[in-house]
Amino acid sequence: MTEPRVLPDVIERFLDTPVATPALAELRAAGAVAVRRRRRRMLSGTALAVALIVGGVAVGHQVLSSDGDRADDPVPPPADSTLEPPPGMRWAGTGRVVVAVPSGWKDLQAEPCRPAVPAVYFLSTEGRHCSLALPASSLLISDHPLAIPSDHEAVDGQVDGYDVVVDSELCAQPRVMTCSLDISVPDLGAYFRITIHGTEAEQQDLVAVRQSLTVLPDSQAAVPLVKSWHRSDVEDAVAAMQALGLEPTVEDGCHDAGLCDLAVWTDPPAGRVVAAGTPVTIFVVGWGDGPDPYPLDQLTCDNPYQRSSGTIDVIAPRSPKEAREQDWPSDPMAAVEGVPDAPLWRHLGIADLTLLDAWDDGLASVSAQDADGRTVLIMRVEELVEGAWAMTGTETC
Numbered sequence: 001m002t003e004p005r006v007l008p009d010v011i012e013r014f015l016d017t018p019v020a021t022p023a024l025a026e027l028r029a030a031g032a033v034a035v036r037r038r039r040r041r042m043l044s045g046t047a048l049a050v051a052l053i054v055g056g057v058a059v060g061h062q063v064l065s066s067d068g069d070r071a072d073d074p075v076p077p078p079a080d081s082t083l084e085p086p087p088g089m090r091w092a093g094t095g096r097v098v099v100a101v102p103s104g105w106k107d108l109q110a111e112p113c114r115p116a117v118p119a120v121y122f123l124s125t126e127g128r129h130c131s132l133a134l135p136a137s138s139l140l141i142s143d144h145p146l147a148i149p150s151d152h153e154a155v156d157g158q159v160d161g162y163d164v165v166v167d168s169e170l171c172a173q174p175r176v177m178t179c180s181l182d183i184s185v186p187d188l189g190a191y192f193r194i195t196i197h198g199t200e201a202e203q204q205d206l207v208a209v210r211q212s213l214t215v216l217p218d219s220q221a222a223v224p225l226v227k228s229w230h231r232s233d234v235e236d237a238v239a240a241m242q243a244l245g246l247e248p249t250v251e252d253g254c255h256d257a258g259l260c261d262l263a264v265w266t267d268p269p270a271g272r273v274v275a276a277g278t279p280v281t282i283f284v285v286g287w288g289d290g291p292d293p294y295p296l297d298q299l300t301c302d303n304p305y306q307r308s309s310g311t312i313d314v315i316a317p318r319s320p321k322e323a324r325e326q327d328w329p330s331d332p333m334a335a336v337e338g339v340p341d342a343p344l345w346r347h348l349g350i351a352d353l354t355l356l357d358a359w360d361d362g363l364a365s366v367s368a369q370d371a372d373g374r375t376v377l378i379m380r381v382e383e384l385v386e387g388a389w390a391m392t393g394t395e396t397c
Helices: 009-016 024-044 203-210 231-243 320-325 332-337
Strands: 048-054 057-064 089-094 097-102 106-111 119-123 138-142 154-159 162-166 170-172 178-185 190-197 220-222 247-252 263-267 273-275 279-285 308-311 352-358 363-369 375-385 388-396
Touching: 089 138, 089 190, 089 220, 089 273, 097 190, 097 203, 178 203, 190 203, 231 247, 231 279, 320 375, 332 352, 332 363, 332 375, 332 388
Parallel strands: 106 119, 119 138, 247 279
Antiparallel strands: 048 057, 057 154, 089 097, 138 190, 154 162, 162 178, 170 178, 178 190, 220 273, 263 279, 308 388, 352 363, 363 375, 375 388
């Protein structure tokens, strides 16, 4: 079947010629044209196949039809081939189902709420804090439905022979326009929520990401999420990584660090696309084969299992420039030292502070010790925008 040109010249130019990152305005305009043409095709009842081409390699196929007819299944790429994202973009997803997002978006792995910076993330049921910051563009990834099925869901084409389900677009404008779109490939257990935040966020922004949806060949995979530090979840993640051709190893820092913090993360981070055979390290703090360093029946102030979490509401600066003008702390320790009246801070007899960890995704933790050297407070610190850190949570006995 002869396919009319669906993507305008600006998209094809950036896909075929690796040059500078395409401007959002051009991508938005390209998406708008694609939306109008898609609507005309749906009204005419003509089935068509759309192939997104990156560097001369077919990234994925969608089959769109108003009457339910399907075109012939596309020919999958060779198992040993690799698919590159458009210039200035990177793949993010689950298993082998991915979409393209701006390369500058952070990897936050598991978060209890929407991030304050543009990021790729997974929802966590074990989140420790949820700062109140202005919303940002993001990609939420899940292996299960993100919402209760509704009449607004509809099959909107296919990707490599699998149905793509799209929910209706939702937009709100409390201050700045924010639009979200849920897309999924249920047969492959892949569910995404794309959120575009900006003064001109419209449907075409979402469509640009929507049209990048693809299934990777066997030579590539997205690093699975380790859902929690519990042994069963870690073992499930190891099996999932091995099934995707990755090489996972588990490091338990519980005994070496002397402080079990009930946390887990991976390197490379969850959602990041890597080549088959890539080593993936699962860092687990709170899971080990030996005895617990802090038995649950010993209720002392040093027992990290006996902490309760507190959240500090934080309104983030909108930009690094605004953060500098308002003298926001520029590093994790400065953020903690600048909050002498934080909950319980004044009553703990703090004698020393220690930076426990600072991660590439803009999160850090700082511990506070009393005069006897006991850890009596753990503070969660977050980089809300570049160069602007704030204390966002506490854990104490």
